[in-house]
Amino acid sequence: MEKEKKIQERTILNRQKILKAxxxxxxxxxYYHTNTKEIAKEAGVATGSFYxxxxxxxxxxxxIMIIHLERNVxxxxxxxxxxNEKPDHAKAAIIKYVHNGMDHAFENQVMFQDFDSILLxxxxxxxxxxxFYDKIITGIYDFCKDSPHVIKRTANPLVMSQMAYFLVQGTSELMAKLPEDVDKREYEEQLAQIVYWYLFDN
Known part of the structure; x- marks a missing residue:
């Protein structure tokens, strides 16, 4: 039993090391310029045992993408x-959400450049x-439909949920392409202001 436990722990540890590497x-x-041999070496595992x-x-x-998307959800x-619980702090909550999401996007900027072609x-x-996209849209849809704090700009919550999502997604893609030396904090704050206005402000 103890031996099996150690094997399981080593398996989990090695998987984590490979994912990190x-x-x-x-x-x-x-993605396209990296091979499995390099990953195994970076992770400190034998190429043969990698598989x-x-x-x-x-x-x-x-x-890696599933972990990323689970975090997004x-x-x-x-x-x-x-x-819903603290509508008075909505603007600050949206700014924090946008900022954390953009930080994560910038950390993975090179990897995301290959994303569309890999999916195709x-x-x-x-x-x-x-x-995962459907799960995210459903979450925003339920919020727009059920929250007493959201301004109902249309009778169709699906339209609102998709608009809110693409406001964030589209602007995030723009920010991700900005040069590294550009201060992106103002973009994040402006995006949060727009989303706040769209959802909550008359």
Whole structure:
């Protein structure tokens, strides 16, 4: 029993090391310029044993993206809960949400540059990402429909939820392309102001 426990712990640890190494290399070299041998070396595991944990590079990328999207869903749930429970602090909560999301996007900027082409080449991964997108839109939809604090700008909460999502997503993509030396904090604050106005302000 103790031996099995140690094997399980080592498996979890090695998977985490591989994911961390892959994420680092994807963000330094890009997905297409990184190979599994480099990932194994960076993670400190033998190339041969690497395939005991992941069948290929794509499966690692998929797991990294799932972790990223699960965090996005969790952050959104936390935001909508805060907006409902503390509407007086809505603006600050939105600014924090946008800032944290952009920080994470900038950390993974190089990796995300390959994102669209990877999805096009891998329909199954596209389905997985699409399911997370649906979950995010559903969360915003339920919030727009049920929250007593949201200004009902249209009778259709789906329109509002999609507009709110694309306001954040579209502006975030713009900010991600700005030069590194540009102060992005003002962009984040402006985005938060716009989202706050759209959802809460007459």
């Amino acid at each position: 892959a994420k680092h290399l994807f963000n330094v070299k890009g 005991n944990y992941f069948p290929d590079k794509l499966s690692i990328f998929q797991e 969790a952050d959104l749930c936390e935001l909508t809960q805060n907006l 080449a891998n329909p199954e991964l596209n389905k997985i990402i699409g399911a």
